[in-house]
Amino acid sequence: ALVGLLALFMGWYFDFGYFMVPFAFAFSLLYSLGGYYFGDRIVLAVHGARPADEREHAYLLNTVEGLSLAAGIPKPTLYVIDDPSPNAFATGRDPKHASIAVTTGLMGRMNRAELEGVLGHEMSHIRNFDSRFMTIVVVLVGLVGILANWIGRMMFYSHGNSREERRGGGL
Numbered sequence: 001a002l003v004g005l006l007a008l009f010m011g012w013y014f015d016f017g018y019f020m021v022p023f024a025f026a027f028s029l030l031y032s033l034g035g036y037y038f039g040d041r042i043v044l045a046v047h048g049a050r051p052a053d054e055r056e057h058a059y060l061l062n063t064v065e066g067l068s069l070a071a072g073i074p075k076p077t078l079y080v081i082d083d084p085s086p087n088a089f090a091t092g093r094d095p096k097h098a099s100i101a102v103t104t105g106l107m108g109r110m111n112r113a114e115l116e117g118v119l120g121h122e123m124s125h126i127r128n129f130d131s132r133f134m135t136i137v138v139v140l141v142g143l144v145g146i147l148a149n150w151i152g153r154m155m156f157y158s159h160g161n162s163r164e165e166r167r168g169g170g171l
Contacts, residue, residue: 004025007023008021013155024147028147031139031146039139044099047081049080051077051078057078060080060102060119064078064119071123071126072127073095073098076100077099080102081104084105085105086105086109087102088118090123090126093132100119102119
């Protein structure tokens with residue numbers, strides 16, 4: 001609804017008519033589907049995540065496998081991020097397409113029990129579909145932000161000419 005309202009405002013203010021409404025809905029559909037199906041890969045790529053090595057990260061992989069069996073969900077793919085800050089996150093649209101990323105800083109600072117607790121916490125996000133919910137929220141808020149930014153830039157670069165000024169009613 002908000003995308004439609006923004007498109008209607010854009011069409012009214014810039015005298016585009018209703019042309020912008022189907023364009024905005026088509027853009028929002030493509031943007032939303034792309035974010036839903038590729039959002040996990042985008043997040044992992046942005047952070048420079050690499051798949052966990054079976055030898056180097058055997059304990060992490062075994063822990064994730066055990067936790068996934070206990071939670072009754074498929075084993076998520078485990079990624080490692082070379083970053084000194086302690087952090088971990090879960091991503092993916094559902095348990096079948098889930099991933100967990102862990103930073104090297106987290107692995108270096110925590111003992112085994114603490115690391116299991118963090119991985120269990122991330123597994124709970126997967127099981128409760130929190131990752132999907134947050135992906136959808138980010139995509140939709142980002143979409144509205146992009147459309148609002150376009151409108152703002154168009155208003156700025158039109159040198160403040162309002163609809164009435166272009167029709168001869170302004171100063």
